[in-house]
Amino acid sequence: MPAPFNLKLTADFFDAAGKPKYQDIGLSVLSAAPHIRQSPFAVHSPEISPEQLAGANGVIVLTPKVTAKSVSSAKDLLAIGRFGVGYDSVDVPACTAADVAVFITSGAVDRPVAEAAVGWMIALTHHMRTKDRLVRTGEWEVRSRFMGSELRDRTLGVIGLGGIARHLIKLLENWGMKPPLAFDPFIDDAGAAKAGARKVSLDELLRESDFVSIHCPLTEQTRGLIGPAQLALMKPGAYLLNTARGGLVDEDALYAALKSNRIAGAALDCFAQEPVTSPSRFADLDNVLLAPHCIAWTHELFRDIGRTACQGMIDLSLGQKPRGLVNPDVLAKPSFQEKWQRLCPR
Secondary structure (H helix, E strand, O other): OOOOEEEEEOHHHEOOOOOEOOOOOOHHHHHHOOOEEEEEOOOOOOEOOHHHHOOOOEEEEOOOEEOOOOOOOOOOOOEEEEOOOOOOOEOHHHHHHOOOEEEOOOOOOHHHHHHHHHHHHHHHHOOHHHHHHHHHOOOHHHHHHOOOOOOOOOOEEEEOOOHHHHHHHHHOOOOOOOOOEEEOOOOOHHHHHHOOOEEOOHHHHHHHOOEEEEOOOOOOOOOOOEOHHHHHHOOOOOEEEEOOOHHHEOHHHHHHHHHOOOOOEEEEOOOOOOOOOOOOHHHHOOOEEEOOOOOOOOHHHHHHHHHHHHHHHHHHHOOOOOOOEOOHHHHHOHHHHHHHHHHOOO
16 A cells, blocks of 8 residues: 555635535545545645644645745645646746656646637627627627628637647538648647648748637747737737736737737637626627636646545656656756655555
8 A cells, every 4th residue: 555645635625614616626536546635735725834834745726826935845745736737837947956756647638728729719800799799788689790700711820829729620620621730849840741730930830820829828939929019910810819928918008909900809708817807808809708717617627626626646656757747857866866755655
């Protein structure tokens, strides 16, 4: 029997009464690992405190930040598992310094995010938001002002050619679109071709695409990736979709481009400052679709993310490398290996 492994979940998975907010977050995977002892944090806070990590060997994190202070006394903490694929809310270098592995749920989000992006593409080009309003406000006779366009013969450009973008390309294979374009410095021409796309520069992608869909992580290198100069390259009839992170796009520049109809429209699931607790300025624009960083949230998504996160913790508890490790260099540290062996003897 493996050594007991104390797994904690951040409190935002549960309501005020301690009941799960979501139908299924994959905890059933733990039934096959009775040595995993699962419990929630007592309270929710925007940043995990050192006290909350006391006694935890692993933590699955939904929304709170993990900072250097969070892991400042994490002598028994082996891993942080992000419930999703973004990890800009985690101070990864601080975790590495504290001998804490960080992993994400690679693959679990690919299909639902890609599916949501397709839905947004159709909603934007068919003016679904506006047409819905016409009926609600009795403006039937002005419908001819809002002719839409099909995806057929249009070009998709993806920024970042990871799992989500690959699924998006796959989903659109039979829609009669032109060959997709991809910008990703970490993928070569052959890798892009294998994914069904042609690798191009960012400028070329912006000039040629009818849909620019962002699927890259937020890092210091990608922050502000889409600014005034990049928006100026886009076609007047093009649409920008951001299901990744708000900081990737200069929101002032995007607002100006949308308000002046410099580009046709946008769909935004994420914002530079979250949560958005007062009406967004983008809400004043008819050519924008908005979501509170949950456009891809489905029961299947949360189930699959949870299963992947729990399996990562099980793997660590059994002395195995988890999938989606963000800081693999931590494995090379003797101090981490000593902690791993102490907590999970093998």
